[in-house]
Amino acid sequence: MPPIDLSTLTRRSFLALSGAGLAATSFPQELFAQSGRNILIIASGQDIPNFDPHTATGYSASFFMRNTYDPLVRVSGNPPEPVPALAQSWDVSANGRSYTFALNPAAVFHDGTPVTAADVIYSYQRALRLAKGNSWMIRGIVDPDQITAIDDHTVRFDLASPFAAFLQVIAWIFVVSKTTAEANEGGDDSATYLQANVAGSGPFTVRRAEPGALYHLDRAATAWQANGGNLDGVIWQIIRETSTQRLALQRGEVHIALNLTSEDMNSLESAPGVMRVIETEYRTFSIKMNTEFGPMADINMRKAIAYAMNYQGMLEAAGYAELMIGPLPSGILGHNPALAIYRTDLDKAREHLAMTATPEGGITLQMVHVNGNEQQRRWSLILLDSLQALNIQLEITPMNWPDMVAACQSPETFPDLFPVYQTANYGDPDNIAFAAYHSSRNGGWQNAVYNNPAADALIEAGRTEIDPARRVEIYGELQTLLVADCPDIFGVLEKRLLGMRDVVQGFSFTPVASNAVDAWPLSL
Secondary structure (H helix, E strand, O other): OOOOOOOOOOOHHHHHHHHHOOOOOOOOHHHOOOOOOEEEEEEEEEOOOOOOOOOOOHHHHHHHHHHEEEOOEEEOOOOOEEEEOOOEEEEEEEOEEEEEEEEEOEEEOOOOOOOOHHHHHHHHHHHHHHHHHHHOOOOOOOOOEEEEHHHHHHHEEEEEOOOOOOHHHHOOEEOOOOOOHHHHOOOOHHHHHHHHOOOOOEEEEEEEEEEOOEEEEEEEEOOOOOOOOOOOEEEEEEOOHHEEEEEHHOOOOOOEOOOOOHHHHHHHHOOOOOOEEEEEEOEEEEEEEOOOHHHHHHHHHHHHHHHHHHHHHHHHHOOOOOEEOOOOOOOOOOOOOOOOOOOOHHHHHHHOOOOOOOOOOEEEEEEEEEOOOOOOHEEEHHHHHHHHOOEEEEEEEEEOOHHHHHHHOOOOOOOOOOEEEEEEOOHHHHHHHHHHHHHOOOOOOEOOOOOOOOHHHHHHHHHHHOOOOHHHHHHHHHHHHHHOOEEEEEEEOOOOOEEEOOOOOOOOOOOOOOOOOOOOOOOO
């Protein structure tokens, strides 16, 4: 990767690039104005785990993929609708099982070679073969042997079963260059190569990557996409503390801040040059419990903790939010607003604790949260205080996101309590249900350990059913089952809170993955 032009840097910015005080320093807008370049600076508290579009997950990975790679379609608008990306058009069969995509002949990879049907087939087959990342969205839906190249620029999918959300989910299956990936296969299906290199066709390429500090993307010389803004590049800057993000935004040192709290938003209400984005989206926050190992494997311990939680305190700490009613977000297809759920009831909490191996408490549970995420820290402290009534202690450990992801690999390494924001990538209950509760997701951060064959069966039925009325019935049964099983503390539905400088133009809110900013349409 070529180095950043150091002649354009102030002393403070040079220190930031060289690693001094990375958590607190920022890149002032004037830094790039000196060279006449339009560089969008995004402050995030989350590192990018790796560059492989078929293994990496999380909002930071989604940001990276949607800006350096292309899917067949993208989603845009509110409510989100599929729009052309690599595919300039598509046809769907009457039975909903066959999709034919016409690729845009202008689409090229960063090395200038055209994107072809062979690349699409290779990418989908690789994603399913690796069974990581976003492949859960298409597993059991796309048969890797039923993807056909009609010609170099036409590809057909014959689905194993109907799937109403198909066009929504393929926005998150990204296409890699088959030639580049196979040339760097390395005996591991190109995993080592693609973790640190990009073989995409997206509007940006990687100029510089410093894990834990920043990721600098440059506008691709081969950018072929329509409706782009004037950005020459984007910097994803790691700023762990939300208050530091807010201050950097107020000073004009970043253009967008992604991890602001309600208090931060209140402070920004009259801040000059700052726009606040406060929007409803399908975004849940729950605290997952280790249902397979340790004290939380006992359902009565899980229920004791669920009843002990101070939900009102959790809501007050959340600010712009509402309490969850079960595992699905309110307003989504099939959500049951009358579901019987857990609320603070210390008598019931003690009743369930009495049925555990430690009826008097006297144990210490382990909880982690994202380092620098003030909201998660507050909720952890509320749970700590809530458990005092049960004579249960809570050891709280802040961790960097990649380390938290690594802890999800087995029940033995997964902590007792693990907080998770789940932002829907598509506006369908299958998104939350499958990602958060299907056992095929075990080992990943969205569902590290929960495994219930009855839940799996309902989730599979819901994602393949076309009749909306029948889907509502299926998801009703699933919600009842999950509440009874109590794998999570069902927490809050937060509104998306973004801070943005008023020089940012072209931003349009979409209620799916809205913190994985699509930079291509933006201008400064």
